[in-house]
Each structure stands twice: as C-alpha cells, then as structure tokens.
Amino acid sequence: MTPADGEPTEFRATGLNHVSPAIQLNLNLRSLGLSATLEINERSAALAAEGRKIYKLGLGQSPFPVPDQLQRALQDNAHQKDYLAVQGLPALRQSICDYLKRTQDLDFDPEDILIGPGSKELMFLIQMAYYGDLVIPRPSWVSYAPQAQIIGRPVTWLETDPNEALGVTADRLRALCATDPERPRLLILNSPGNPTGFGYSPEALSEIAEVAQEYRLLLLSDEIYGGVQFDGKHQSMARYYRGGTIISDGISKWAGSGGWRLGFFAFPKSLAWLRKAMSAAASETYTSVSAPIQHAAIPAFEGGAQMELYLHRSRAILGALADHVSSRLTQAGAKLNPIRGGFYAFPVFDALRDQLAARGITTSAQLTRQLLEDTGVATLPGSCFGRPDTELSLRLAYVDFNGAAALDALQAGEDLDAAFLTRHCNRVVEGIEAMARWVEA
Numbered sequence: 001m002t003p004a005d006g007e008p009t010e011f012r013a014t015g016l017n018h019v020s021p022a023i024q025l026n027l028n029l030r031s032l033g034l035s036a037t038l039e040i041n042e043r044s045a046a047l048a049a050e051g052r053k054i055y056k057l058g059l060g061q062s063p064f065p066v067p068d069q070l071q072r073a074l075q076d077n078a079h080q081k082d083y084l085a086v087q088g089l090p091a092l093r094q095s096i097c098d099y100l101k102r103t104q105d106l107d108f109d110p111e112d113i114l115i116g117p118g119s120k121e122l123m124f125l126i127q128m129a130y131y132g133d134l135v136i137p138r139p140s141w142v143s144y145a146p147q148a149q150i151i152g153r154p155v156t157w158l159e160t161d162p163n164e165a166l167g168v169t170a171d172r173l174r175a176l177c178a179t180d181p182e183r184p185r186l187l188i189l190n191s192p193g194n195p196t197g198f199g200y201s202p203e204a205l206s207e208i209a210e211v212a213q214e215y216r217l218l219l220l221s222d223e224i225y226g227g228v229q230f231d232g233k234h235q236s237m238a239r240y241y242r243g244g245t246i247i248s249d250g251i252s253k254w255a256g257s258g259g260w261r262l263g264f265f266a267f268p269k270s271l272a273w274l275r276k277a278m279s280a281a282a283s284e285t286y287t288s289v290s291a292p293i294q295h296a297a298i299p300a301f302e303g304g305a306q307m308e309l310y311l312h313r314s315r316a317i318l319g320a321l322a323d324h325v326s327s328r329l330t331q332a333g334a335k336l337n338p339i340r341g342g343f344y345a346f347p348v349f350d351a352l353r354d355q356l357a358a359r360g361i362t363t364s365a366q367l368t369r370q371l372l373e374d375t376g377v378a379t380l381p382g383s384c385f386g387r388p389d390t391e392l393s394l395r396l397a398y399v400d401f402n403g404a405a406a407l408d409a410l411q412a413g414e415d416l417d418a419a420f421l422t423r424h425c426n427r428v429v430e431g432i433e434a435m436a437r438w439v440e441a
Contacts, residue, residue: 089291115264119249158172168204363389
C-alpha cells in the first residue's frame with residue numbers, strides 16, 4: 001500500500017500481516033466518505049448557490065416546527081448549566097416511561113432508559129458494546145452499516161423483495177439464522193422505515209418475534225418515525241418480543257427537533273448488563289446530553305391535547321403527500337411499496353430499464369445524478385441503502401415545504417386536498433412532477 005500524502009508515519013502500512021486495532025480503526029474511518037444524506041444536502045446547496053432551482057428531496061428532516069410548548073420549555077430552562085446523570089435527567093426518563101405506557105402499554109422504569117445525543121450515537125455505542133454480528137435488511141438507513149464498518153463489526157445483509165414491500169419476512173430471517181443457529185446476532189428493525197416508509201403489521205411483527213425468540217436474537221427496534229405513522233396506531237416490536245427488544249426513539253422526526261439531538265433507548269430488564277456497558281461508554285464520550293434540551297424535551301413525552309393536535313395534523317399532511325407521491329410515480333412507471341409513515345418513498349424504476357439505458361442510465365447512482373442535473377430534483381441512489389447498484393431505485397424525502405404554514409392552514413380550516421398540496425407543499429408537488437415527466441420522456 002502506498003502511503004497517502006501527509007499520512008502520519010505511524011499509520012502507514014508496515015508490510016506486516018497484521019495491524020493493531022487502533023491502526024485498523026483509523027483505516028476504517030479513512031475509508032468512509034461523508035454520510036450520503038448530508039452529502040446530497042451540501043451538493044443541493046451548492047447548486048442552489050449557482051442559481052439553479054433545486055428541489056431538496058434528499059435529506060430527511062422534519063418540515064414541521066418545534067412544538068410551541070417545547071420551545072417555551074427550552075427558554076424556561078436556558079439557565080440549566082449543570083452536568084446531568086449519564087443515563088439522563090430522571091424526570092425525562094420518567095416521562096419516557098409514561099409515554100411508552102400510554103402509547104404502547106409497555107412497563108419500563110426510569111433505570112431502563114438511556115438518554116443520548118440523538119439515537120444515532122446510541123446506535124453506535126450498542127455496536128461497540130454488543131458482541132454479535134449486525135443484521136440489517138436491504139434497504140436500510142444509510143448509517144447502520146457505516147457505523148459497523150468504523151468499529152469493524154461483521155455485517156450480514158438480509159435480502160428483501162420489492163414484491164414483499166422490501167420488508168423483513170419471518171421466512172427470510174429464519175433461513176438466515178439457520179445457516180449458523182448459535183451465532184449471536186443483532187437485528188435492526190425500522191418501522192415505519194427509512195428509506196421505504198413501510199410499516200410492519202401486527203401479524204408480521206408477531207411472526208418476526210417468533211423467529212427472534214427461536215434463535216435468541218437481540219432486536220433493536222428503531223421507532224424514530226413511530227409518532228408519524230399516518231394512522232396513529234404504531235406498534236412497537238417490544239409488544240411481541242419483550243425480553244429481547246431494545247426500543248430506539250427520540251424527538252427528531254415526530255417533534256420536528258432533529259437539531260436538538262435527543263434520543264433514547266429503552267431496555268428490558270434482561271439486558272441491564274448492556275445498558276450499563278453503554279452507559280460506561282457514554283460516560284467516557286459525551287458525558288451527558290445538554291441539560292436545557294433534556295428539560296425541554298419532557299413536554300414532548302408528556303403529550304396532552306396540544307401535542308396530540310400537532311401530531312394529528314402532521315400525520316395528515318404527510319399522509320396526503322405520500323398518497324400523491326405514490327400515485328404520480330406509479331403512473332410514471334415506478335414500483336412503490338405501501339407508505340404507512342414517515343416522509344420517505346423508495347420508487348424502483350426497473351420497468352423502465354430499457355428507456356433509461358438508452359439515455360446511458362444503468363445504475364441507481366447514474367439515475368440520481370442525471371435526475372439532479374436535468375431537473376434539479378435531489379434524491380439518493382438506492383445503492384446508498386444497500387440495494388444492488390444495478391437496481392434503478394432511489395429514495396426521496398417529501399419534506400421540501402414550509403411545515404409551519406401548512407399546519408396553520410389546517411388550523412384555519414382549509415381542506416386537505418390536492419389544491420392544499422399545491423398551495424402549501426408546492427416544491428414537493430413540482431419536484432415529483434418534474435421527476436415523473438423526466439422518466440416518462
């Protein structure tokens with residue numbers, strides 16, 4: 001291996017057959033690029049700065065404002081300056097326990113909760129603390145696999161099928177586990193999901209739980225979009241596999257607070273050892289989450305009429321947009337799974353392979369790159385989420401609109417119809433129309 005320019009001598013290849021763990025970690029880090037979602041956001045901003053009209057359908061950030069009661073709580077607690085307990089503010093952890101009881105009928109104690117600077121950091125720590133292989137379905141959120149790569153954690157991709165909504169099935173999971181039944185594994189299940197918007201039915205969750213129990217899998221149930229499942233009836237995997245499921249959630253997506261960086265894990269009693277290991281790692285890394293943010297997050301989990309109305313209106317707008325996106329892109333020839341929550345769609349354009357190949361497009365990366373250059377619509381290639389590069393798939397986030405104005409319009413009594421979407425979500429509607437006409441050309 002030839003040393004890179006400016007590479008410190010101690011990190012250069014020595015010709016030995018083995019390198020130290022520290023050097024391997026450094027090599028793992030340097031092999032990564034910028035997170036795909038952040039990279040597309042920066043590329044979109046650069047094109048917009050050049051005067052191009054850009055439809056920002058790449059980065060999945062909630063379009064809605066932070067709820068008023070959270071903003072007021074943050075102002076009231078700006079003076080909070082002390083370091084908090086590593087596991088988190090006791091009052092916040094209690095409010096999360098109450099939230100899980102109210103929404104999922106699950107019993108947790110405050111000691112079972114670990115607060116982190118976003119659930120993303122906690123997902124990284126669990127891969128450091130747990131000893132098993134990471135199992136993630138194709139497709140999955142863009143950071144699961146890179147986090148494992150940084151640590152050197154083995155990753156097993158669980159295949160999915162577009163005809164099965166690109167979701168995990170009990171049969172496929174059982175077949176994977178049967179190849180080495182005693183191997184410890186950590187499966188991440190995301191519902192409603194990023195990048196597809198797909199949500200698992202109670203029947204599917206029950207069947208997956210049966211396989212997980214049979215093979216003693218550890219499940220990390222990523223429920224960050226649970227609060228924006230359109231029907232308001234999100235169900236946690238922990239209902240079906242209580243002793244082996246860790247719930248991951250936070251206020252980034254359903255409370256419009258991504259930049260606040262607050263997430264949590266809820267552990268079953270049987271996994272107290274893992275919670276303690278992660279807390280120890282947290283104590284040596286981020287110490288504790290910002291004190292004002294922890295105090296201000298309590299109203300989100302306490303709920304109440306104002307919070308429920310915010311959620312109801314947010315779900316309604318996102319659900320209407322999902323229906324519009326699905327209808328228009330299906331008409332244009334894409335295949336989409338049913339979208340049950342969140343703010344993502346994952347169209348597959350394989351049915352148009354011949355037409356796109358005639359334009360020099362044979363991979364998902366080429367598809368999204370040419371789409372951006374020709375139309376200004378920024379999306380992410382399906383390959384970023386674990387799909388084969390030759391599959392003509394992409395992920396889009398229908399969030400490029402003023403969420404505050406849309407909520408105000410609903411409050412003022414406007415009907416949530418096609419005209420509403422054109423008035424208040426115009427950039428999304430225009431972007432989807434531009435994409436559809438481009439693939440139809």
